[in-house]
Amino acid sequence: MIRIAIPNKGRLHDPTVTLLKEAGLPVLEGGTRKLFAKTTDPEITYLFARAADIPEYIQDGAADVGITGLDLIDETGSDVEILLDLKFGGAKLVLAVPEDSSISSAKQLEGMRVATEFPNITAKYFKNLGVNIEVIKVSGACEMTPHVGIADAIVDISSSGTTLVTNHLKMIEEVFTSSVYLIANKKTLENNGKIEQIQTAVESVLRAKGKRYLMMNVPADSLEVVKKVLPGMGGPTVMKVESDDSTLAVHAVVDAGSIFATVGELKKAGAKDILVVPIERMMP
Ligand SMILES: Nc1ncnc2c1ncn2[C@@H]1O[C@H](COP(=O)(O)OP(=O)(O)OP(=O)(O)O)[C@@H](O)[C@H]1O
Ligand SMILES: O=P(O)(O)OC[C@H]1O[C@H](OP(=O)(O)OP(=O)(O)O)[C@H](O)[C@@H]1O
Ligand SMILES: [Mg+2]
Known part of the structure; x- marks a missing residue:
């Protein structure tokens, strides 16, 4: 069983709960007055604690994984494994x-x-x-x-x-x-692969936040120009469109920050019916 300590209230509570939901580990039967909550994985439970107490809970093994501010971790001098910057609560x-x-x-x-x-x-x-x-x-x-x-x-x-x-x-x-970090108890991290799974799930959400999925139709003779516009991630996926030999369906993952410029260039290169879709999670 893995216990994850999360802030019970304050400004870190809501973004933490949202991130865990996006990672596929929703806080079920949650409520700020409760001490514990379940998630969809029967081997994981949540413990609600004050953000300032979480580093020591993790160090002492009262919980195995925690989410709290780096300032609170440093202030308590807790001996914990720092796994991941969650990029909120800055x-x-x-x-x-x-x-x-x-x-x-x-x-x-x-x-x-x-x-x-x-x-x-x-x-x-x-x-x-x-x-x-x-x-x-x-x-x-x-x-x-x-x-x-x-x-x-x-x-x-x-x-x-x-x-x-x-x-x-x-x-x-x-x-x-x-900013807010994912931390873990050093001993549990060594002995239990579940923590790595939790880290991977959370990481996949963070990675996806900066990306968009692009889908478009491209005339076959424009493909080479369109490919040049689409920045890598292993190159775009190109598929045949049934009943239309002259058109190809092209899919690609692109940086959210460059989406405005990329769509403009794709249009110029001959792409049509462009769809921009958010990505929930991305595993390398
Ligand atoms: N504007 C801010 N003010 C205070 N803390 C902030 C702010 N932005 C981010 N944080 C981070 O939030 C954490 C403190 O959260 P905590 O829940 O203890 O305080 P709070 O949200 O102010 O709630 P409380 O009502 O208990 O003071 C720290 O890690 C801190 O760095
Ligand atoms: O730079 P700002 O955006 O103004 O934020 C900083 C202020 O916010 C926090 O107080 P909080 O609202 O949490 O009240 P508290 O002192 O009662 O915790 C913190 O203690 C600062 O006073
Ligand atoms: Mg405060």
């Missing part, structure tokens, strides 16, 4: 000071106080710089601390930057770049 830990402060670099904070929800990452950052500071650990509303004399600077999560601006703070350094 945020930065930034060093910020009041907007009217004359401080413009981390080095100028020698001997001062820095408030944060991430004391270990913060201490490590300043230690690497050779700057002595006092870390003040808070568990929320960090942005307020420089304005009430508790700290001279903060290290806090920023994504859009709105919270910093609203609280009259300015970023002076980037301390840590985070």
Whole structure:
């Protein structure tokens, strides 16, 4: 049996559940108040946990696989296997000071106080710089601390930057770049092939997100020009169209980012009836 720990609430819950569904491992009978949920594979169960607790659950074997933020993994110093960047939940830990402060670099904070929800990452950052500071650990509303004399600077999560601006703070350094990762217990990973299957399934969803499936009809004498337009992945699949010897059906996988330009060029090359279709999963 493999237990996968996923965030029970907060901003990481919904995208995690969506990704698992796309990977063919939907959270069944889910509900934020429940501790456990099943999926379609009888050998896999979900455990709902706080995002911040997941790294330690994985390290200690309370769960075998986990999905949570890299910042939380690093902060807890958990000894886990980092398998895959899931490319969502992106945020930065930034060093910020009041907007009217004359401080413009981390080095100028020698001997001062820095408030944060991430004391270990913060201490490590300043230690690497050779700057002595006092870390003040808070568990929320960090942005307020420089304005009430508790700290001279903060290290806090920023994504859009709105919270910093609203609280009259300015970023002076980037301390840590985070996104959400798939992690695993080191022992289970060695002994149980199921984790690799889970990783492959999730990876196949991520790979497919950047691709589109193109289908089109091509006059036989335009095939060579059309093939030149279609960037590889082993080249397009070319099929005969029944009852029409002069037309071929051409299928190809292309980068989603280049779809606009590619379709334009295909038209020019003589392709017709072009269909652009999303791909659910892609295995190499
Ligand atoms: N704008 C953001 N603010 C806070 N955390 C973010 C943001 N964007 C991404 N994250 C990531 O989300 C994770 C924190 O999720 P968590 O569920 O603990 O907090 P939350 O969504 O703010 O919920 P809570 O209401 O419990 O604070 C971290 O890994 C963090 O990097
Ligand atoms: O750069 P921004 O897009 O403004 O996002 C960053 C803010 O969002 C988070 O707070 P959250 O909304 O989770 O509230 P919390 O402090 O109660 O967790 C985080 O702690 C920052 O304060
Ligand atoms: Mg929060």
